[in-house]
Amino acid sequence: MRLWQVIKAVLAAFIGVQSEKNRQLDFQAQTPLPYIITGIILVVLFVLCLVLIVNYLVAF
Amino acid sequence: MLAKIVASVFLFVITFLPRLSLADWAVNMTEGVTDVSRSVYSLHMQIFWICVAIAVVVFSVMLWSIIHHRKSAGAKAAQFHENTTIELLWTIIPIFILIAMAVPATATLIDMYDTKESDIDIQVTGYQWKWQYQYLSEDLAFFSNLATPKEQISNLAVKNANYLLEVDEPLVIPIGKKVRFLLTSNDVIHSWWVPAFAVKKDAIPGFINEAWTQVEEVGIYRGQCAELCGKDHGFMPIVVKAVPYEDYLVWVSDKKTIIAEQEAAAARVWTMAELMEQGEKVYQTNCAACHQPNGEGISPAFPALKGSVIATQDQQAHIDIVLNGKAGTAMQAYAAQLNAVDLAAVITYERNAWGNNTGDLIAPQYIQSLLKDK
Ligand SMILES: [Cu+2]
Numbered sequence: 541m542r543l544w545q546v547i548k549a550v551l552a553a554f555i556g557v558q559s560e561k562n563r564q565l566d567f568q569a570q571t572p573l574p575y576i577i578t579g580i581i582l583v584v585l586f587v588l589c590l591v592l593i594v595n596y597l598v599a600f
Numbered sequence: 601m602l603a604k605i606v607a608s609v610f611l612f613v614i615t616f617l618p619r620l621s622l623a624d625w626a627v628n629m630t631e632g633v634t635d636v637s638r639s640v641y642s643l644h645m646q647i648f649w650i651c652v653a654i655a656v657v658v659f660s661v662m663l664w665s666i667i668h669h670r671k672s673a674g675a676k677a678a679q680f681h682e683n684t685t686i687e688l689l690w691t692i693i694p695i696f697i698l699i700a701m702a703v704p705a706t707a708t709l710i711d712m713y714d715t716k717e718s719d720i721d722i723q724v725t726g727y728q729w730k731w732q733y734q735y736l737s738e739d740l741a742f743f744s745n746l747a748t749p750k751e752q753i754s755n756l757a758v759k760n761a762n763y764l765l766e767v768d769e770p771l772v773i774p775i776g777k778k779v780r781f782l783l784t785s786n787d788v789i790h791s792w793w794v795p796a797f798a799v800k801k802d803a804i805p806g807f808i809n810e811a812w813t814q815v816e817e818v819g820i821y822r823g824q825c826a827e828l829c830g831k832d833h834g835f836m837p838i839v840v841k842a843v844p845y846e847d848y849l850v851w852v853s854d855k856k857t858i859i860a861e862q863e864a865a866a867a868r869v870w871t872m873a874e875l876m877e878q879g880e881k882v883y884q885t886n887c888a889a890c891h892q893p894n895g896e897g898i899s900p901a902f903p904a905l906k907g908s909v910i911a912t913q914d915q916q917a918h919i920d921i922v923l924n925g926k927a928g929t930a931m932q933a934y935a936a937q938l939n940a941v942d943l944a945a946v947i948t949y950e951r952n953a954w955g956n957n958t959g960d961l962i963a964p965q966y967i968q969s970l971l972k973d974k
Contacts, residue, residue, distance in 0.1 A: 555688070555691050555692075556691060557684060557687040557688050557691055558684075559682075559684040560681075560682060560684075597706060597710060598710065
């Protein structure tokens with residue numbers, strides 16, 4: 541469940557909106573490392589998604 | 601007071617409402633004459649109305665809130681720090697609106713960039729300050745210069761309807777055919793823009809950009825350079841003549857004949873008077889923008905030719921700089937732009953006009969032999 545909490549925090553950061561409750565929860569973590577790594581992975585995934593969409597559209 | 605306001609609003613509305621038939625409104629962009637230009641226009645209108653709707657909603661809510669919750673009516677400000685639901689809403693709703701706009705915009709963009717399977721390829725090269733058109737499959741190339749007389753530009757004559765939007769040699773393309781433009785530049789960045797085709801593409805030295813159009817209606821379409829490119833940026837218009845395919849073929853062969861005749865003319869002997877007359881024309885079209893009609897230039901950017909050492913003494917240096925230009929300066933290599941007769945004529949003109957009375961006559965034949973050696 542910790543993983544899900546981190547992913548939720550990163551997705552909230554993508555949108556730019558986070559509830560105060562979750563923010564408190566996130567800041568109880570011992571180390572920011574999981575957040576940073578998940579952030580990088582999700583950014584790469586997001587970019588790959590965009591590349592796929594563009595390739596798919598341009599193929600028309 | 602109130603009656604007065606209502607009356608003036610009413611007056612305003614009945615004066616301006618009939619003009620809201622948008623396409624006829626001179627302030628709005630043109631609908632153009634191609635599929636692409638029409639879809640660009642409808643995109644523009646769709647997004648415009650979406651913006652209007654958003655503005656109406658947002659400002660209505662705002663106005664209503666200001667009036668309804670006014671202090672004089674006893675309103676108390678709510679004290680809260682954040683509201684995740686509202687924040688999410690005002691983030692996610694715009695995302696959907698943006699996606700709704702991006703989908704048709706992307707479809708149009710993909711269409712605009714699809715330069716495949718063209719019928720005719722034309723290379724468009726920007727020069728300071730004119731355009732060159734090369735029909736790649738036809739071995740046909742020419743320059744298109746501003747045709748508006750200097751007197752109109754200096755307010756010495758009445759300006760005509762196509763003031764600064766007229767050229768000596770328009771680009772001619774056939775209707776109903778996919779014409780691909782390969783855009784590049786000889787000097788600085790220009791941009792080839794014809795609103796009726798919704799084509800606006802940068803012409804960048806060392807790069808080739810592509811654009812295309814397929815015109816449906818016969819007509820004359822005008823455009824301009826859309827990238828600030830120096831002193832005469834506003835004086836390098838674009839004129840495109842769209843004609844039926846048969847007329848286009850006739851035009852191509854006529855144009856080739858004319859160019860061949862001009863080249864053949866270099867072989868005959870030209871008199872001083874003939875060269876001076878031709879030279880003045882060539883000079884006014886190609887050189888006067890920088891060196892000025894009176895040959896005095898614009899110090900310090902463009903040197904005077906009147907009384908200059910090169911134009912009055914060193915004949916070889918004069919021929920060399922006109923044919924080959926001077927790298928790193930605005931002085932271009934005219935060997936690639938003018939034919940032997942025009943080159944000989946303009947050099948002869950410069951050596952004998954404005955009191956440069958050298959009496960030198962440069963024979964077109966001699967220039968022809970120099971061009972051949974290249
Ligand atoms: Cu330009």
